[in-house]
Amino acid sequence: MGGKGRLTGIVIITMLAVLTSGCWDRRELQDRNFVMAVAIDVAEAGEKPGQSQAARQTETFIQPHGDKRYRVSMQVLRLSPAGSDSQQSGSGNAGGRTFVVSNIGQSIFEILRDMLGQVSKPLYFEHIQAIVISEAAAQKAGIKPIIDLFLRDAEMRWRIKVFITPGEARPIIEYVPPNKEAGGIYLANILRNHIKNIHVAGARTDLGNISVTLDNKQDMAIPRIEMEDNIVKSSGVALFKQDKFVGYADEQAVAGIKFIRATEKSAIITVLGDNPDEVVAFELFMHDTRLAAHVDGDNIYFTLDINMQGNLGEYQAPGQIKGAADPAFIRRIEVKTAAEVKRIVLYAKDTCQSRGSDVLNFSTKLKAYHPQTWAKVKDHWDELFPYIPLVVSVNVVINQIGEHR
Numbered sequence: 001m002g003g004k005g006r007l008t009g010i011v012i013i014t015m016l017a018v019l020t021s022g023c024w025d026r027r028e029l030q031d032r033n034f035v036m037a038v039a040i041d042v043a044e045a046g047e048k049p050g051q052s053q054a055a056r057q058t059e060t061f062i063q064p065h066g067d068k069r070y071r072v073s074m075q076v077l078r079l080s081p082a083g084s085d086s087q088q089s090g091s092g093n094a095g096g097r098t099f100v101v102s103n104i105g106q107s108i109f110e111i112l113r114d115m116l117g118q119v120s121k122p123l124y125f126e127h128i129q130a131i132v133i134s135e136a137a138a139q140k141a142g143i144k145p146i147i148d149l150f151l152r153d154a155e156m157r158w159r160i161k162v163f164i165t166p167g168e169a170r171p172i173i174e175y176v177p178p179n180k181e182a183g184g185i186y187l188a189n190i191l192r193n194h195i196k197n198i199h200v201a202g203a204r205t206d207l208g209n210i211s212v213t214l215d216n217k218q219d220m221a222i223p224r225i226e227m228e229d230n231i232v233k234s235s236g237v238a239l240f241k242q243d244k245f246v247g248y249a250d251e252q253a254v255a256g257i258k259f260i261r262a263t264e265k266s267a268i269i270t271v272l273g274d275n276p277d278e279v280v281a282f283e284l285f286m287h288d289t290r291l292a293a294h295v296d297g298d299n300i301y302f303t304l305d306i307n308m309q310g311n312l313g314e315y316q317a318p319g320q321i322k323g324a325a326d327p328a329f330i331r332r333i334e335v336k337t338a339a340e341v342k343r344i345v346l347y348a349k350d351t352c353q354s355r356g357s358d359v360l361n362f363s364t365k366l367k368a369y370h371p372q373t374w375a376k377v378k379d380h381w382d383e384l385f386p387y388i389p390l391v392v393s394v395n396v397v398i399n400q401i402g403e404h405r
Helices: 003-020 053-058 108-117 135-141 143-152 170-174 183-195 207-215 251-261 327-355 362-369 371-387
Strands: 033-042 070-077 098-105 130-134 161-165 220-228 231-241 244-249 267-272 279-296 299-316 390-400
Touching: 033 098, 033 135, 033 170, 033 183, 070 108, 070 170, 098 108, 098 170, 108 143, 130 135, 130 143, 130 170, 130 183, 135 143, 135 161, 135 244, 143 207, 161 183, 161 207, 161 231, 170 183, 170 220, 183 220, 183 231, 207 220, 231 251, 231 327, 244 251, 244 327, 251 279, 251 299, 251 327, 267 327, 279 327, 279 362, 279 390, 299 327, 299 362, 299 371, 327 371, 327 390, 362 371
Parallel strands: 033 130, 130 161, 161 220, 299 390
Antiparallel strands: 033 070, 070 098, 220 231, 231 244, 267 279, 279 299
16 A cells, blocks of 8 residues: 555545534533432322312322322522522522432322423432432332432442431431532431441441342341431431331441441440449441351351450540559449440340341351251241350450540
C-alpha cells in the first residue's frame, strides 16, 4: 500500500473512533432526578386531616384491576446553583437538599413510573441510599414482594440500606438532617456507624444480604428506625421468619445478636464496680468468638466461646481515683464484664427464640457440621428452635487503663 493509501486508512480509522466514542446515552446532571431514598407505606397512610378527595386522587392513577396496596414516596436530590442554600432556607423544607413526591397503587414499578407525572425530569436510581418500609406494609404481604423490584432492576445497588419503621415511612425521608445533607445519605451513614455502636445493626443487612437470606429461606433481622419529635434514630431490629414480620428486638438484643454472630467490631460494655457509685466502661478492641453445634443422641445444643480484649475506657468513682490501677480491681471488672456479656447474649437468645426467628445462625451451623442430624430435624425445626439450649463462656482481658492513671 502506498503512502496515500496509508494516510486514507488513518483518516478513516480516526473518523470512526471519533464517531463511536463517548457515552451514547449521556445526560447532563441537571437533566436528571437523582432518587436518594424510597419510603413504602400502606395505601391508607399519609391521609392528612382536612385533605380533599381531589388532592388525594392527584397522587394516584386509574388502576384497571386489583386494590391500591402501597403508598410509595421518593426523596429526590435538589440540584441548585452554588450559594443558593441561603435562598432555600425560607422554603418549606428548611433548606434541605431534597424534596419528596408520593404515589399510590399496587405495582411498585407502575407507581414509580406514574410519578413521572409529578416531576419534570427522568428518575435516576443508581444513587439510591436507603429504603424505609413501614411495619404495616411489611405485614401486608411480607417483605419479599416489596423489594422484588429493587432486586430485579439494573439501576438498583445491592448496598442499599434497608429499614423497618413501626410508624409511617414517608416522614422519615422527609426529615431534614441538622447538617442539611441529603436525607438518604444521612440514613445510610447511620447504619455505617454500626462498627462503633453495638446497638446499631448494620452488618449483613444491606439489600444484597437480604436477597441472599431470602433465597436461602433463612430468617433475618432488618434495622429498625423511628422518628419522634423530629428526632430520627436507628436502634433495635425487626425480626422476620423468612420474609414474614414477627416482632422487634431492642438494642440490648441487637448487642447480643452481634456477639453471637461475631459481627461486632467495637463495643462499650458498662458495669458497676464494687459499689453503686462506681461505673466502669470496658472498650472492646479484639475478640475471638466461636459458635458450635453439638449433638448428643437426640439432644441438640450450642456452645458459644468468647474471648475479649480491650481497655478500661471510663471509670467513675467519686472520691476514689486510685482503684482503677489496682490489679485486684481490674480482675473484678474483667469478671463482671464477662458476666454482663453473657447476660446480654442469653437475653438476645431468649428474645429471638420467643419470636421464633433464627437470626442466630443455629440452623446454619447445624446444617454445616451435622448434616445427618439436620436432615432429621429440618422439617420440624420451627418447633425445636425455641427450646435449643446455648451454653455461654466469656473471658475478658483488660490490657490498658488509659493515659491518666
